[in-house]
Amino acid sequence: MTLRLGVIGTGAIGQEHIRRCSKVLQGAEVVAVSDINVEGARAAIAKLGLNAEVYADGHEVVKSGDVDALLVTSWDPTHEEFTLAAIAAGKPVFCEKPLAMSAEGCRRIVDAEIKFGKRLVQVGFMRPYDAGYVALKKVITAGEIGEPLMLHCAHRNPTVPENYTTDMAITNTLIHELDVLRWLTEDDYKSVQVVFPRTTSKAHAKLRDPQIVLFETHKGIRIDVEIFVNCAYGYDIQCEVVGETGIAKLPEPSSVLMRKEAKLSETILTDWKDRFIDAYDVELQAFINDATAGQLKGPSAWDGYAASVAADACIKAQNSGAIEPVELPTRPTFYDK
Ligand SMILES: NC(=O)c1ccc[n+]([C@@H]2O[C@H](COP(=O)([O-])OP(=O)(O)OC[C@H]3O[C@@H](n4cnc5c(N)ncnc54)[C@H](O)[C@@H]3O)[C@@H](O)[C@H]2O)c1
Numbered sequence: 001m002t003l004r005l006g007v008i009g010t011g012a013i014g015q016e017h018i019r020r021c022s023k024v025l026q027g028a029e030v031v032a033v034s035d036i037n038v039e040g041a042r043a044a045i046a047k048l049g050l051n052a053e054v055y056a057d058g059h060e061v062v063k064s065g066d067v068d069a070l071l072v073t074s075w076d077p078t079h080e081e082f083t084l085a086a087i088a089a090g091k092p093v094f095c096e097k098p099l100a101m102s103a104e105g106c107r108r109i110v111d112a113e114i115k116f117g118k119r120l121v122q123v124g125f126m127r128p129y130d131a132g133y134v135a136l137k138k139v140i141t142a143g144e145i146g147e148p149l150m151l152h153c154a155h156r157n158p159t160v161p162e163n164y165t166t167d168m169a170i171t172n173t174l175i176h177e178l179d180v181l182r183w184l185t186e187d188d189y190k191s192v193q194v195v196f197p198r199t200t201s202k203a204h205a206k207l208r209d210p211q212i213v214l215f216e217t218h219k220g221i222r223i224d225v226e227i228f229v230n231c232a233y234g235y236d237i238q239c240e241v242v243g244e245t246g247i248a249k250l251p252e253p254s255s256v257l258m259r260k261e262a263k264l265s266e267t268i269l270t271d272w273k274d275r276f277i278d279a280y281d282v283e284l285q286a287f288i289n290d291a292t293a294g295q296l297k298g299p300s301a302w303d304g305y306a307a308s309v310a311a312d313a314c315i316k317a318q319n320s321g322a323i324e325p326v327e328l329p330t331r332p333t334f335y336d337k
């Protein structure tokens, strides 16, 4: 069976996901797309030689009888609306991060999914599908460095657009760590503090960059994450776990070591599309397979909610400068694996 996909949002990642679902992965075809920039949507499918229906309104894609499942790849504030619409239509939906703009918004999705009675939502947290993170988790789970005590992480983008604000460092960028570090440590956050070092001259006037986010987990692990979205030199994701008997570090993406012009060098990637290209392939193949089988297993609406509960506390901490509690309710049994 071929899963017929409708894609809402044909910008950067929308086009990437349309390409991979049409040209790289198995078991799916893109039959409908939508973007508020309709011409952009037309150009996106023409570029790939696809014959998908183009709609001006994403809700038409959700309702279309030709569409079995949805990919929501539009701007962050639109995710909740389209994900709720997909649940109401009883269709599986892969929603890019963040699931919604606040924990409250994510909770509405969780409640709607539970009321529907079956998992329909997978959140676009791709790092648990990244070979490097999988290898790191295996080392930790096998007890090779003893119990994790501290994590030192960095999330660096070379640059961000003018409309990127200080809170987006949390909701749009740190949200990846908020999910993957829960998955990695099998723990939840207890409290958070945000501190602001000297701001880089490369940031636009309204953005405070970099930021350092400091967490304590329920098991007492201390985590520091540097978010630096105008780091200028590349797209760089770092994660080092300090355990009782050793240290385990996220592998660097493979790169040819060059000796040239009196320098020894390796290339640093500059774009998220390249850094996680394989992880995106694996996460979307999993969504296609699981939606076809009728049982989603990837990052859930609850994971999206848990990340947003932490994100809300981080934003509060950005503004207060204080240590803020992270209060995640008990997970409903509906989300037991
Ligand atoms: N998982 C990841 O690593 C990752 C990477 C990049 C982006 N993202 C997420 O994917 C989403 C898109 O990011 P992007 O970089 O492609 O941004 P983008 O600006 O390139 O594309 C977003 C597209 O959504 C369209 N859009 C906005 N509102 C819409 C609506 N109501 N209906 C239909 N289309 C609408 C815009 O016109 C635009 O074409 C964001 O939520 C972002 O956080 C995730």
Ligand SMILES: O[C@H]1[C@H](O)[C@@H](O)[C@H](O)[C@@H](O)[C@H]1O
Binding pocket: 157, 172, 173, 176, 229, 272
């Ligand atoms: O900060 C960016 C992240 O590094 C990417 O992985 C994407 O999620 C992108 O949307 C964010 O703006």
